[in-house]
Amino acid sequence: MVSNRRQADDTDFPTLSDKDRDEAIDCLYDVALDPARYEALLDHWESAISPLRARADFAAPRLLDDPQIASHFRRAGEFLDRIAVTETPDEIDAILAPFDRVAALVFDDENRIRAANEAARTRLNLPAKARLGDLPINADDIEAVAATVRLLIHDGQKDSAVLRVRSRVEGHLIVLRLQRHLAPDGTALVIAASNEVAWPEGFCDILRSAFSLSGAEAEIVRHLVDCRSVNEIATQRSRSVDTIRAQIKSILTKTETHSQLELVRLALSVMDMTNLALASIPGPRVVSGGHGTLQELDFKSIITADGRRFDYLLLGDPTGTPVLYLPMDFGFVRWPASAEAEAKRRGLRIIVPVRAGYGASDMVRPKTDYDATFVADTAQLLRAEHVTRCPIISLSGDVYYAVRLARQHPTMFSGIIACSGMLPLTRREQYERMDKWHRFILAGAKYTPHLLPFMVKSGFLLARKIGKRGFVHAVFANSAADIATFENAEVFEAIVTGSDICLSDQHCAHEPFSQQLVSGQLADWSGDIDALRGQLPVILMNGAQDPQVPLATYHDFTRDYAWIEFHLFEDAGQLAFFRRWRDVLDRLTPLLSE
Incomplete structure (x- = not known):
């Protein structure tokens, strides 16, 4: 794969070829x-950027410091903010649920209209059992639509298209x-959405914000979506044709589109996303409740110190011997019901901080050091719980916070048990060894941190769309141990809850995650x-099937930190704690008296 080199601040650094850049941007907007197309972006991105990582300076990586790519990621992130995933997977009619303002239909490969929303039935005057031929468009265009539907259904290389068709209403x-x-x-199936739209309230403001359009330019986009000609727009706005053409040229430049049709396609896509506005967040949760065997906890x-709300849970015995538990960035704050019961039987008070931006804990203020704040918040929490000394159990990358806490408060902690612990990554190959999902996010954070917010945000929305079970099965597809662990009924309940x-x-919590x-x-x-x-x-108590810390990286850790005590479980992966929690509690016992 060929890459170009761009000059910036008098220093060369690797960047994408024009072809890879264009394809990546296409995937981005998809x-x-x-x-649900997240994995396609992941696969394309990895194939394009992996060769660039090999050429980057690991100590000071600098990839894709490209204003064009950054602007596309920022803009796509703004669009994601307006998405609500409302699809119900067991009814075809639910496919159309997001299109409340747009006339939309669903075609099958026999040109039947399998579903049509109310806007389509009203504006297109469709009969109860409609077919493609019942649409109020010219016969020649009916065939064009039919051909495009066949192409989209049967050609795996193309999954979307935009057509302009003539209505039976002249002009x-x-x-x-x-x-x-x-x-x-x-x-x-094929979803067809028409421009028979009620222009969403405030949509011009969205276009102005996303593409830096003027008010007049946003109105021109509206006219183009309404299929008005340049002459009609000029008449409507009392401007010359040349003036309108100049404004359209400016709009194409700002939106980085190359034709009026491409511009209309972009505007309609944005409008669909705007219509899928995220539901407003209700009041804060105050209860953590299970779906079966877990006890409900407040x-x-x-x-x-700076006036934010900081939540936490107490598992096990609320008056017992304290243990600090750091649940990693996925927020695994509950244990399997049997593990919580065993902690209570052993007289353990498991203190679980809910870090800033998670649950009802207030997010840190802008430009605040997130790590330093979490360490300070956790130390304050332990003092509030009257803890003078305790051990720490951490999951995955949270060993980083465990170490920072122990460094800043050396007398407060008696030991660290890092389950699936990820120690400092000091070699490029430690990123390359990861399974693709983990590598996509962690290598993205290392090499292209300015693009990470979109990567994380879209991953979170994918998880919401396909459900936590579907997401876990995708992320841990190559770890049979993690899939088997997750499918244990008690573990499933603990992780999902x-x-x-x-x-x-x-x-x-995509923002604090990033x-x-x-x-x-x-x-x-x-x-x-x-x-x-x-x-x-x-x-360290790690699993041999960990997709983030595979065996070769684990062995790097054992060589680099020979003084650390290592345990390897052949039957576990990144979810090692949830599979081997009994071993963890047994190893914890001597740390309670130190």
């Missing part, structure tokens, strides 16, 4: 329109945007962990 054009869609049973709160603080129908990755976790903090040598026990 994901903005439908988060009137209709724009149809057609999109391939797989029904829950695997049947290929979230507790403290007010931080606990992770509600990270992602639920009412809450999405901030954690770009703050300090992926820097070289080996000096901090080495400073704990001889000061307190550090124990």
Whole structure:
């Protein structure tokens, strides 16, 4: 794969070829329109950027410092903010639920209209059992639509198209945007949305914000979507034809489109996304409840030094011996019911902080150091719980916070057990070894941190769309141990319930998730962990099937930190704690008396 080199600040750095850039931008907007296409973006992005990582300076990586790419990622992220995933997978009619203002239909490969929303039936005057030929468009255009539907259903290389067709009403054009869609049973269908729209309130403001258009330019886009000619727009706006043409040229430049048709396609896509506005967030959750065997628990709160709300949970015995538990960035704040019961039987008070931006905990203020704030918040929480000394159990990358806490408060902690622990990543190959989902996010945070917010946000929306089970099966597809662990009924309940603080129908913690990755976790903090040598026990308990810390990387850790105590479970992956929690609690016991 060929890459160009761009000059910036007198320093060369690798960047994408024009072809790869254009294809990546296409994938980007596909994901903005439908988060279910996230994996296609992931695959294309990895194939394009992996060769660039090989040429980057690992100590100071600088990839894709490209204003054009950055602007597209920012814009696509703004579009994602307006998406609500409301599709119900067991009814074809639900496919059309998001199109409340747009006339929309669903075609099958026999040209039958399988579903039509109320706007389509009213504006297009369709009979009860309609076919493509019942649309009020000219006969020649009926065949063009039929051919395009066949192409989208049967050609896996193309999944969307935009057509302008002539209405039977003289002088009137209709724009149809057609999109391939797989029904829950695997049947290929085509969604067709027309420009028979009620222009959404405030949509001109959205266009102005997203594309830096003037008010007049946004109105011209509206006229173009309504299929008005340049002459008609000039008459309507009392301007010359040359003036309107100059304004359209400016609009094409600002939107980075190359024709009026492409511009209309972009505007209709944005309008669809605008119509899918995210539901407003209700009041804060105060209860963590299971779906079967987990005990319902109240979230507790403290007010931080800077006036924010900071929530936490107490698992096990609320008056027992304290243990700090750091649940990683997925927010796994609950344990399997048997594990919580065992913690209570052993007299353990498991203190679980809900970090800023998760659940009802207030987000940190802008330009605030997220890592330093979380460490300070957690120390304040332990003091509020009257803890003078305790061990830490951390999951995955949260060993970074465990080490920072132990460094800043050396007398407060008696040891660290890092389950699926990820120690400092100091070699490029440690990123390349990861499974593709983990590599996409973590290598993105390392090499292209300015593009990370969109990557994370779209991943979260994908998880909301396909459900947590579908998302876990995608992310851990190559770890049989993790899939088997997740499908244990108690583990499933704990992960799905606990992770509600990270992602639920009412809450999405994509912003703090991103901030954690770009703050300090992926820097070289080996000096901090080495400073704990001889000061307190550090124990790693990892799974051999961990997609983020595969065996080769685990063995790097054992060589780099020979003084650390290592345990490897052949039957576990990144969810090792949920599979081997009994081993973790057994190893914890001697740390309680130190």
